[in-house]
Amino acid sequence: MAFGRSGGQTTQHRTVTNVRANTNGVYDVTVTMPPGTTLTVTPTRLTFNTQRKTLGYSITV
Structure with missing residues (x-):
């Protein structure tokens, strides 16, 4: 997973099975x-x- 340099907070949502x-x-x-x-x-x-x-999670950076 990659996060760009947006200068602010970024959240990505994922699901796993x-x-x-x-x-x-x-x-x-x-x-x-x-x-x-x-x-x-x-x-x-x-x-x-x-x-x-299937469950989901979020990653915030």
């Missing part, structure tokens, strides 16, 4: 950014409880 054979999955966000850069992911946890379930 659980393809695990074991239908349960929990994924937590971990972000490492260079000094002076702020990145926010919402929500910070995705919890899948069925196969082929």
